[in-house]
Amino acid sequence: MTFVRPSFRHPNLPVNPLGYSRRDYEGAISTLCAGCGHDSISNAIVQACFEMPVEPHKVVKMSGIGCSSKTPAYYLGRSHGFNAVHGRMPSIATGANMANRDLIYLGVSGDGDTASIGMGQFIHVLRRDLNMTYVVMNNGCYGLTKGQDSATADRGSKSKKGAPNPFESIDLCELAIQLGVGFVARSFSGDKQQLVPLLKAAMFHHGVALIDVISPCVTFNNTEGSTKSYQYVRDHIEATGTFDFIPLQQEILTHYEEGTTQAVRMHDGSIIYLHKHDSATDVTNRRKSLDYLEAEKEKGRLLTGILFLDPDSCDTHGILNTTLQPLNTLTEAELCPGSASLQDINAKFR
Ligand SMILES: Cc1ncc(C[n+]2csc(CCOP(=O)(O)OP(=O)(O)O)c2C)c(N)n1
Ligand code: SF4
Numbered sequence: 001m002t003f004v005r006p007s008f009r010h011p012n013l014p015v016n017p018l019g020y021s022r023r024d025y026e027g028a029i030s031t032l033c034a035g036c037g038h039d040s041i042s043n044a045i046v047q048a049c050f051e052m053p054v055e056p057h058k059v060v061k062m063s064g065i066g067c068s069s070k071t072p073a074y075y076l077g078r079s080h081g082f083n084a085v086h087g088r089m090p091s092i093a094t095g096a097n098m099a100n101r102d103l104i105y106l107g108v109s110g111d112g113d114t115a116s117i118g119m120g121q122f123i124h125v126l127r128r129d130l131n132m133t134y135v136v137m138n139n140g141c142y143g144l145t146k147g148q149d150s151a152t153a154d155r156g157s158k159s160k161k162g163a164p165n166p167f168e169s170i171d172l173c174e175l176a177i178q179l180g181v182g183f184v185a186r187s188f189s190g191d192k193q194q195l196v197p198l199l200k201a202a203m204f205h206h207g208v209a210l211i212d213v214i215s216p217c218v219t220f221n222n223t224e225g226s227t228k229s230y231q232y233v234r235d236h237i238e239a240t241g242t243f244d245f246i247p248l249q250q251e252i253l254t255h256y257e258e259g260t261t262q263a264v265r266m267h268d269g270s271i272i273y274l275h276k277h278d279s280a281t282d283v284t285n286r287r288k289s290l291d292y293l294e295a296e297k298e299k300g301r302l303l304t305g306i307l308f309l310d311p312d313s314c315d316t317h318g319i320l321n322t323t324l325q326p327l328n329t330l331t332e333a334e335l336c337p338g339s340a341s342l343q344d345i346n347a348k349f350r
Pocket of ligand 2: 032033035036037038067068139143144216217218219220
């Protein structure tokens with residue numbers, strides 16, 4: 001049996017301004033369980049990259065290990081890819097990004113891959129503010145190894161087999177806001193309308209952009225007692241607002257009523273318009289964002305949308321003041337300017 005998509009395509013498929021059809025952003029046929037939330041996220045990634053549009057060869061897709069980390073095989077078949085070992089995607093992303101800052105870095109991971117074995121790598125890539133989009137496909141369990149509770153499973157939540165989880169859960173978004181991340185969002189795999197613009201905005205953000213996507217595991221964690229099931233999420237979801245992402249090159253047609261809209265200009269001039277449900281929502285204030293998240297949690301609601309946004313954040317290259325030219329294009333003479341230069345550098349540290 002083959003899972004490779006046939007290359008034949010209808011000659012009149014619609015194309016984006018770069019001349020690519022949606023098919024050019026797809027990958028192999030998914031082997032995940034039918035109904036798995038991760039497949040919906042893969043589709044949203046394809047849609048976002050097609051619509052933005054990005055050149056497929058300008059994207060680097062990376063992951064660790066897990067059902068979620070298998071998904072890069074199912075999208076962006078013409079992009080660069082690296083499937084790291086369990087929980088180690090951030091260090092691979094850091095190395096690649098340091099060598100070539102000119103590409104778009106898209107990492108996907110699971111809640112096990114990120115919040116358990118990969119927690120050390122995760123928090124450090126956040127605090128270093130690597131210029132990448134980091135998507136967590138969060139199902140509250142280790143799907144690939146048959147559904148054990150993960151560190152994001154809520155206390156008291158119960159998967160298909162086993163007892164209610166006795167431990168406190170880790171909220172990846174709160175952690176990211178505390179660590180100074182400039183773009184923090186939460187979404188639901190079943191909400192493509194919200195997820196696609198979120199992905200686009202995240203890829204344009206300068207610095208690390210975290211999107212925690214609740215993505216139900218239909219095989220092991222979609223039961224009545226689970227807080228990561230389709231039913232539970234649908235019953236408890238609340239959004240900071242609906243929003244539009246307008247890339248710099250695009251004509252601005254959006255119009256919202258005064259007083260209900262927050263327009264945030266991104267680093268490159270693109271704009272995010274947040275149409276707020278509640279006029280008290282201010283996603284650019286770190287403390288208020290944390291309060292809002294906690295307040296909704298107390299009400300038993302799952303807050304989605306953009307949770308925190310700092311349009312002026314600076315990525316690792318900016319923090320380290322590296323050259324604008326990608327390091328992998330520097331010549332030997334530029335990289336090794338000679339022992340006199342080395343002595344000068346050493347002298348500055350004495
Ligand atoms: C070093 C190491 N330890 C443990 C495993 C076994 N293992 C594979 S995937 C996984 C967890 C996957 O969970 P998650 O990241 O949430 O992804 P999901 O499958 O739920 O999408 C574990 C524990 C492994 N592959 N490597
Ligand atoms: S086991 Fe769960 S996470 Fe893995 S593919 Fe199946 S539904 Fe998705």
